[in-house]
Amino acid sequence: MKWRSNRRSTNVDDRRGASSGRSSGGGLNPMLIGLLLKLVTSKKGLIIVAIVAGVMYFTGNNPLNFLTGNTNNQIQNTTYKGSAKENELAAFSNRVLRSTEDVWNKIIPNYKEPTLVLFTGSVTSACGGASSATGPFYCPGDDKLYIDLSFFEEMARKLNAPGDFAQAYVIAHEVGHHIQNLTGMNRKVQSMRGKISQTEYNKLSVMLELQADFYAGVWAHHAKNMELILDAGDLKEALNAAHAIGDDRLQKQSTGRVVPDSFTHGTSAQRMRWFKKGFETGDVNQGDTFNARSL
Incomplete structure (x- = not known):
């Protein structure tokens, strides 16, 4: 994927090297x-x-x-210097976010752009604290997506899902959750928690995740005709990443067995199918996973 000459986003909050805890301050002065x-x-x-x-x-x-004397909610490490590889990933993530902004501003009138937060180790969001082990996530409470760039290395090393377009897919998927927040779909699903069984709620969660995959595909469809130039094999990288993080594959790797009722993100085949559908159609109206005859 050719991205280096693309424009930068202004919606990146680089907190790498920052402490996510509150400073202790002192006693009364x-x-x-x-x-x-x-x-x-x-x-x-x-x-x-x-x-x-x-x-x-x-x-x-x-x-x-x-x-x-306690005036800082977050202590910034102004001397933090990432490795050359990490800094390149930060620059890459910035350009991908800008591409999503260009695409969704074109599709959605008065689109409210999210912020990408880069962190190391742990971070605090409006949704609470999280560590790198959580993986990339979107917080609807502050319209921000959070990524520890080390996740991309884990994708390549542990999940066997390398490639820059695989990484772009991850960012676009989290932006997909932002789209769902704007449409109100996030709130609709969350409002059902406690009102239905956990198994039924898990099914709604799967539909939500697959729709975010679809939106990632929609982004890729339009991005290839705009600033981002796809190389041969880029689509395969994204599909491979979608396959790598399917619930069935992850469960089989970790426990040796698969429990469909516990799925929250969808199977590998489902995630690949919905991303590919978004990529091929580029039509947001075809991503209604909640009323689809089959996933």
Whole structure:
């Protein structure tokens, strides 16, 4: 896949090397407390305190942090330097995200672009904390997709799914979940949790994941006619990746047996089928996995 000359996205939050925990801060600052007490005993001082508190509130800062010295929710490691290979993956992911933006802006009027968060080790999102072991994920609470770039190495080494277009498929799949968030499909599925059996909910989850695969295929269909230039074998890389992360294949590898009722993402054949359908048609209206006669 030829991507190096493509434009960059401005919606990438590079947190590699950052701590995902909150800084511990310190105890109450005696000098600041003394100053605060003096201010609140005068009319002019009360006005100043009210203004400062108001500004901190509307900018999202906790006024108590001012008293404790704890002003950072996330500690950035400004000296972090990734390897040449990792930095290339970061640049690649940026270009792929930009390609998804170009495609979906063309398909969806007033498309709200998601943010791609790159992290190492662990990260905190609106959906809670997660480690690299979680794998790439999309959080509907903050419209962001999260990826530890080491996952791409695991795809090649552990899942036998190498290739840049296989990696692009992963990003496009998570963007597919963002599309579902915009259409309200995510909320519809989540609203059924606890109202139906776990087996039935798993079936809905499979439909949701297969639709995200379909949207990834739709992206690829349009991307090949826009900035991204596909090389021979790129489609095979994506299909191989879809096959590698099928529930049946992963379960058989890890436990030696397959339990269909526990599937949450779909079989290898299903994931390949829906990605290929999106790639061949490029028509978002043909991706209704929830009303399909068969998956």
